[in-house]
Structure formats: C-alpha cells, structure tokens
Amino acid sequence: MKVFQIGAAGGVGRRLSALLSSSGDRPTGMHRSAEQGDVIAAAGGDPVAGDLIADTVEDLAAKMAGHDAVVFSAGAHGTGQDQTTLIDGKGLEKAADAAARAGVPRFVLVSVFPDAGRAGGLGEGFEHYMRVKKTADVYLTRTSLDWVIVRPGTLRDHPGDDLVTAGVAIEYGDVRRDNVAAFLAAVLHEPRLSRVIVELTDGATPVDRAAAELAAGTGPRG
Numbered sequence: 001m002k003v004f005q006i007g008a009a010g011g012v013g014r015r016l017s018a019l020l021s022s023s024g025d026r027p028t029g030m031h032r033s034a035e036q037g038d039v040i041a042a043a044g045g046d047p048v049a050g051d052l053i054a055d056t057v058e059d060l061a062a063k064m065a066g067h068d069a070v071v072f073s074a075g076a077h078g079t080g081q082d083q084t085t086l087i088d089g090k091g092l093e094k095a096a097d098a099a100a101r102a103g104v105p106r107f108v109l110v111s112v113f114p115d116a117g118r119a120g121g122l123g124e125g126f127e128h129y130m131r132v133k134k135t136a137d138v139y140l141t142r143t144s145l146d147w148v149i150v151r152p153g154t155l156r157d158h159p160g161d162d163l164v165t166a167g168v169a170i171e172y173g174d175v176r177r178d179n180v181a182a183f184l185a186a187v188l189h190e191p192r193l194s195r196v197i198v199e200l201t202d203g204a205t206p207v208d209r210a211a212a213e214l215a216a217g218t219g220p221r222g
Contacts, residue, residue: 001025003188004067004104006047006052006095007074008214009036011155012110015181016071017043023185030063046078052091060098069106070099081128089132093139100145107145108187110180111137112154113199115172137197146194149185152180152203165203166210173201 001077003020007013008029020027021044024158029040030050037047050063064070072095075084077214086167099107112133139148153175183200187193192215205213 001188003027004069004070005029005040005045006070006072006091008043008182008196009039009076010073010075011157011177012037012180012184013071013073014043014045014123015178016073016184017045019181019185020188021045022100025188028063028067035058052094053086055094057094057097057101060094061101064098064102064104067102067104069097069108070104071108071110071184071188073110073184076129078125081125084125084129084132088129089136092136096143096145096147098142100143106188106191107140107143107147108184109137109140109147109149110184110196111149112150113151113172116154141195141197146191148193148195149197150180150184150187151197151199153179153199161202162207163202163204164207164210165201165205166198166207168197168199168214170201171197175201182207183211190215192216211214 005013007025008017009031016094017029027045028048029045030046031037031040032051040047046061072092074087076087089150137149154172156174156176158176160176162182164179177203190211193211
C-alpha cells in the first residue's frame with residue numbers, strides 16, 4: 001500500500017512511517033524543511049517537498065497521485081490562531097479536495113477528542129483550535145472520500161504496547177503516540193472500517209482486533 005502522509009515528521013506521523021515501512025508498505029511523507037525530510041527518511045518514508053499552506057489543491061493532488069491512502073496528522077502545534085486555521089482547518093480542506101482530485105479514495109484524519117483539555121483553562125487559542133478541528137471533521141464527513149476520523153485522547157510518549165480502547169463513544173483518557181500510530185496502521189489495513197469517527201485511548205484490546213471489531217459493528221473495544 002502506498003500511503004501519503006501529511007504531518008509525517010510529527011510525533012505520530014514518524015511512528016506511523018516506521019510501522020508502514022517495516023510491514024512492506026510504502027509511506028511518502030510531505031515536508032517543508034530539510035530537517036523534516038531527514039526525520040521522514042530515517043523513519044523509512046520517502047520524503048517529498050511540499051507546503052500545506054502555500055501549495056494549491058492542484059499541487060497537492062499531483063503529489064498524492066498514485067497513492068492508495070492519505071493520512072493527515074499535521075497541526076499548527078500552538079503557533080497561533082492564524083496558523084491553526086491555515087493548517088488544521090483550511091489545510092485539511094485542501095488535502096481532502098486534493099485526494100478526491102487525485103483519485104486517492106482512502107483518507108484517515110487524526111483529529112482531537114472532544115473532551116481534551118476541558119475545564120483546564122487553556123484559553124481562547126485552545127478553544128479556537130477545538131472549533132477549527134470540529135469544522136475540519138465536518139468538512140471531511142461531507143466529502144465522497146472513504147474517510148475515517150480518529151480522535152485520540154491526551155497524547156503521551158511512553159513506550160506503546162499496541163493495546164487500546166476504541167469506539168464511536170468512549171470515556172476520555174490518555175493514549176500513547178505509539179499506540180495511536182499502531183491503530184492508524186490497523187485502520188489503513190481494515191477496509192471495512194469506513195466513514196466512521198473513532199475515539200481512542202490506551203486500553204486492553206490489540207489494535208488489529210479493535211479495528212476489525214469496530215468494522216464488524218461489535219465495538220467499542222478496550
């Protein structure tokens with residue numbers, strides 16, 4: 001499977017690249033800087049230069065052509081409300097439109113758990129981020145793509161164990177970035193899991209089984 005990653009140099013993205021390349025898939029990672037390209041290559045991905053803000057839909061479609069799926073895990077990461085709008089919001093819209101134009105059917109979006117940071121007093125910047133992410137989710141659900149939206153809980157860097165709780169509605173909690181990447185890989189290889197929003201935390205169910213049982217309509221699992 002050829003997978004085009006937007007956000008491939010990030011904490012989840014580079015982990016996903018490593019998993020895909022180790023299993024025989026062919027990840028392509030879009031990057032803005034040479035340093036990001038080095039990170040992608042070190043993880044086993046094929047770096048390709050691009051800019052989610054500056055590139056047009058046509059530019060992005062040309063880069064995506066020939067791939068089987070797109071994974072979008074890019075984010076502004078606290079660089080300001082304008083950047084959040086351009087990357088997490090408008091960037092997602094452009095990427096979805098580009099995938100449709102390029103004929104790439106599968107689109108997996110890493111979004112945010114709706115309970116993240118609630119009552120934490122994180123300020124207007126965070127509230128703006130949550131609004132932008134929700135609007136981006138809505139945009140993707142209204143496309144004709146074969147989409148899956150994954151909403152992880154609070155991300156942690158502890159070593160993963162490939163065990164999760166996954167469902168359309170689960171209690172909020174933490175999730176290791178390793179486990180998010182492993183679940184995304186499972187989603188990419190579970191074609192029956194389609195046009196669904198999945199909430200994700202650490203849990204007790206192996207990622208492959210969690211994806212398969214959700215696809216079969218027997219989730220949540222954890």
